[in-house]
Amino acid sequence: QIQSYQASLTGYLQRLTNLTRRVEIMETGGISYTQLDFELLKLEMKQIETLVIELRESMDGSNTLVEALYLEVHNISIMVNQLESYDKNNVLVVRREIASLRKRLEDCEKNQHNGTLPPVNYGSCDHGGLVNISKPFVVQLNWLGFSYRFGGWGKDFCSGANQDAYWVAPLNTDARMMNTLRFYSAYDNLLLYKGATEKVLTKNPSYGVYDYSSCAKVEE
Known part of the structure; x- marks a missing residue:
């Protein structure tokens, strides 16, 4: 079929x-x-x-x-x-x-032609090396729209982290700086823009630049 x-x-x-x-x-x-x-x-x-x-x-x-x-x-x-x-x-x-x-x-x-990859024990290198590296592919536009074409998204694989959580960090239209990022508790929520926790970076009043310290700390 x-x-x-x-x-x-x-x-x-x-x-x-x-x-x-x-x-x-x-x-x-x-x-x-x-x-x-x-x-x-x-x-x-x-x-x-x-x-x-x-x-x-x-x-x-x-x-x-x-x-x-x-x-x-x-x-x-x-x-x-x-x-x-x-x-x-x-x-x-x-x-x-x-x-x-x-x-x-x-x-x-x-x-459809690719076989199922073996499960990976996240946080461990016991598998002997990288299991697979794929080419980048577009899942969907970020919530800011088509003008914000650059940025990053991914998971936190640190030991003890929520393995289902994802983060999305689009760059501004200048493709150099960012001032907003979102966290999603699951991949499906990312696809549906559902239940996001948003972190807005503030500018340092002394230097006039965005403060990236503690940008990944999100209050529960």
Whole structure:
């Protein structure tokens, strides 16, 4: 059944590529908005949404990448349904979102070929070295929006730390400094922007710079 999903994903990836090209032509003035077949766009997104729902149900919600992909597809589907009333700037946003979705579908397809990695005993080096290093992949935009494209996120693997907790630290639009970071008690909460604890860094009055001391200490 997974092979069937892979074949379907490959087909939809090609259709998303064609869809992105059509929106790019529309963006550059090659065709007007009224000439674009919006009903076909909505139908294509509905088919993709159905496929991801089936894939999600087959894995019983155990694959975090598929769960994140499901949320993304659902959001894109809503945006496509509203596309007819969008102005040009919003159409550009839709084009970027579709490109991001296409990349995530590709990642999902590749991960189907990867075997399950052995469990890791966090806080210990008894496994003999690094188990695996993957290429960076985009999970979703941070809560500050598309303009904040740089930053970091991850887990605290220190001994005794909450192994389910995640932190997100977007840089400012200058891609050099940050003044806000958030903590999430679980990966699913990070994906849903749910239950975040926010830490806002303050400026040192003496030097006029942000104070990064104790930035990871969060009151319970």
